[in-house]
Amino acid sequence: MAETFRAVTLDADKCKGCINCMRKCPVQAIRVRNGKASIDYDKCISCGNCIRSCPNRAISARYDSYDILNGYRYRVALLPSCMYGQFPHIYDAKLILNSLKNIGFDHVFEVARASDILSLLKRELFIMKDYKEAPVISNVCPACVELICSRYHSLADNLLDFLPPLGVAAKLAREEAREKSGLPDGDIGVFYLSPCPAKVQQIKSGYYSNIKELSGVLSIGETCKKLNLVDVADVRTDDDIKASNMGIAWSTCGGEASNIPNTKQLAVDGIESVVGVLKELEDGKLKDIDFVEMRACQAGCVGGVLNITNTFVAKSKIHTLRKTVLLNKNNVTDKVDKPQEFYKNNWKWETKDVFKLDGNVLKAMEKMSKIETILKALPGLDCGVCGSPTCRTFAEDIVNGTAGDSKCVGRINESFRAGKNARL
Ligand code: SF4
Ligand code: SF4
Known part of the structure; x- marks a missing residue:
């Protein structure tokens, strides 16, 4: 299958995991896991904000030569x-x-x-x-x-x-x-x-x-x-x-x-x-x-x-x-x-369901309830250190199984002060 063209591209070797791009992405399409950023192209709208914000020039635009x-x-x-x-x-x-x-x-x-x-x-x-x-x-x-x-x-x-x-x-x-x-x-x-x-x-x-x-x-x-x-x-x-x-x-x-x-x-x-x-x-x-x-x-x-x-x-x-x-x-x-x-524009603007939690309504509701429970346990700092742009997106990533080994630093600190192990 032909490779899908992406006008915004990320060079993992240059990425230092600084989370600047993740913070600037208007559609929360970027995550940083294991010190490297990645783009969810289903969500990306090619606005270029991440290109502007990357201090390491790890993100760039592609076009014809x-x-x-x-x-x-x-x-x-x-x-x-x-x-x-x-x-x-x-x-x-x-x-x-x-x-x-x-x-x-x-x-x-x-x-x-x-x-x-x-x-x-x-x-x-x-x-x-x-x-x-x-x-x-x-x-x-x-x-x-x-x-x-x-x-x-x-x-x-x-x-x-x-x-x-x-x-x-x-x-x-x-x-x-x-x-x-x-x-x-x-x-x-x-x-x-x-x-x-x-x-x-x-x-x-x-x-x-x-x-x-x-x-x-x-x-x-x-x-x-x-x-x-x-x-x-x-x-x-x-x-x-x-x-x-x-x-x-x-x-x-x-x-x-x-x-x-x-x-x-x-x-x-x-x-x-x-x-x-x-x-x-x-x-x-x-x-x-x-x-x-x-x-x-x-x-x-x-x-x-x-x-x-x-x-x-x-x-x-x-x-x-x-x-x-x-x-x-x-x-x-x-x-x-x-x-x-x-x-006239003879192209039908196609709407996409990229932000749905699940195609199945019951499963989506179940996920939503889990997200709300996790969210209550998070500090609400939206600091991004976990590699997700906000506490809510981190909770979503945990429920969707895409959070990897990421941890909430706020929770770790809290638990550390309380002498317990952090669960998130
Ligand atoms: S181009 Fe825009 S939408 Fe796409 S990842 Fe970068 S900041 Fe996000
Ligand atoms: S405002 Fe113009 S230059 Fe900027 S993304 Fe839209 S079309 Fe491109």
Whole structure:
């Protein structure tokens, strides 16, 4: 059987068991046993928090190598706008766009052009109130989508029904490449430059396989390092920026929501805040909201873990770019000229039962009762020294038989003081 692709990977040899990653994981997918961390990939949403938090660089993201370009005669880069924020000293976005042609691409398609089109489609959607459930939740951030599908099932129907910009961009880019190159599809490679493992995972796990437009996914960070070696004098700035200010805004949190006028919106960034808002939505709070934009990374995709520039510097650069250099880019040049089906998401968001204690209700209840009993005996410190993120998850691990030899240090100390042997 083919190995399942994992965009977030852990090198046990480098892991020192410090529990930093375990503490930062928003879905409690990490355990540390016998001094080594491991990831439960059924629960992992590829948010990248553990990559950011590991002081030993034991956790990293996987993506395609640039060698993949060699398999195609005509190569297209799908450029996300957060890339413009990666070069704080270059104020000519055109230069960044065109320099991609100096590192192996024949054509560059801005993902923000698809965001432009989707902004127009969403305006129409909200005018017509043509959606299943309110509030409509953005599907742009795959980490947030995964979180909803694994933990907040009742909100899955609220996810926006259009393809995310990346999907629309891939389709349009391939069409454009066919026209420009005159080559058959097999000779054209379309590659996304990803700011995060969540998008790598989404692409590699087959989300876009039904449209077969994407040939691979590269990292923004690696791309920036290559671009830094390009001599500016060698860059021919033939192509202009085609995306508008509106589409480019999507790379910072709030940009997507701000393009839908006359709606009550929320724009939430940072996975902890996202979790908080999802809980409130699931509890039926925040009822009068029409649209919720969610981004797992702080400040939006400019904060993705594969970017190389400080999130706030990149965010400020994007804002400056929009206010100054791109002042003349207020109109969308691309047209919504395809049938609606072209832009629609024909992937069913699949909910997963990864957090269920047991598939059998009676067994699940029995387990729950045991967990509550064990929990009463634990100190409630949530210190993580046992290798589970909280006392509750430690109790769950004991009941599920996955706690191994782990012990509760709080209990050991207590017992030691009382002159007894610790049982947990
Ligand atoms: S990528 Fe995110 S969800 Fe996955 S293990 Fe790391 S912190 Fe947890
Ligand atoms: S906010 Fe953007 S960069 Fe961060 S995980 Fe979501 S899609 Fe990726």
